[in-house]
Amino acid sequence: MKVVKKEKILILTGNYGEGHVQVANALQEAIQIRFPTLESVIVDFMEWVHPYSNQVSRFLFLQGVKNFPEIYGYIYQKTRKMNTFSNMMKKFLSTGIGRMKTLIEEVQPTVVVSTFPLAAAVMSKLKIYGLSNVITVTTITDHTDHSSWIYPNTDQYLVGSKAVREALIKLGVEVDRITVSGIPIRQQFSQTFHREKICEKYGLDCFMPTVLVMGGGYGLIGDGGSTFQRFEEIPKQVQLFIVCGYNEKLQMQLKEMLKNSKHLVHVTGYIHYVHEIMAISDVMITKPGGVTTFEAIAMKLPMLLYKSIPGQEQDNAKFLVRSGVAIEAKNERELTNLLTKLLCNVKLLQEMRENSKRFHPKEAAFALVEVIDAINRTKENQYPIKDFMYSLSY
Secondary structure (H helix, E strand, O other): OOOOOOEEEEEEEOOOOHHHHHHHHHHHHHHHHHOOOEEEEEEEHHHHHOOOOHHHHHHHHHHHHHHOHHHHHHHHHHOOOOOHHHHHHHHHHOOOHHHHHHHHHHHOOOEEEEOOHHHHHHHHHHHHOOOOOOEEEEEOOOOOOOHHHOOOOOOEEEEOOHHHHHHHHHOOOOHHHEEEOOOOOOHHHHOOOOHHHHHHHHOOOOOOOEEEEEOOOOOOOOOOOHHHHHHHHOOOOOEEEEEOOOOHHHHHHHHHHOOOOOOEEEEEOOOOOHHHHHHHOOEEEEOOOHHHHHHHHHOOOOEEEOOOOOOHHHHHHHHHHHOOOEEEOOOHHHHHHHHHHHHOOHHHHHHHHHHHOOOOHHHHHHHHHHHHHHHHHHOOOOOOHHHHOOOOOO
């Protein structure tokens, strides 16, 4: 019996924030479900091309964003469009061609999908230098555009909204190279949930208003001090579920600080069941990361945005507020006031949930992998890619 060799899809990501990795996992999951004859391989691009310096550069990046957000925002805005500075930054950062060529030769993929901009940069260089002719796809993981994602010889860009598509066109990307697919999320956010069972499972109060607080995988939403102390001013008792990510110091500080709170407080580190907590929450306080906010939209969970980092997070916040699925607080006082407003305004919460229905996040991962499969088949002239274009209603 002849063994049929599976075609491979190589997914390149980077652990510089949770979003890039979550999108890669969502894609792999969707490929396994929709196209079991394809084999998907996820590789951390930075770990592969820079095995000795990756941990240090990752630490410096996260600390830089946390401690010097204005500098990060300045560089982000200066490099948003194609210009001398952005081109110089691209050349400086797009290293690792030799290691990348080795990976392509080992995996032998028919399509390479990049969920991390530097991976897209190096794949572009490989093709420019004639070292590879593999099909390359870039998935943008935020609700905004930036020149760091745009490179020659990228066969297809998969974006989260029509607004991002229009922005890419202005940056010079050809229309037929852009597909609006939505930002991929994992299938666990598409389940049916039972509030009573979830509350019983995690020791939560089913009848108390529940506020989920998310600060990103590294707990960057605040210093753990006055931000939460001000919540004592909220007139009604609420249930706070605070996720500190990998920030163990913040987790310990909050447990000690809030042990006498009038609210019912649950403090955790990184969890794998956030979809269940989203399902029973009334409001989520979060930084506006592209993936986390798209997951919340899938759960029809109203968002209160806080601590937006200058750059893509501020762009994400503008998009989400404009779409009517979130409101944004500029400081601690406003955060407490807006949270009180939301908890006391059932009509406003319902309007925000209704606005979420204009999006189609639960289908995004499948829409995206079907486009990838269509691109893969197009090289064999089996059918045209245009038949697989997705146009979402936002």
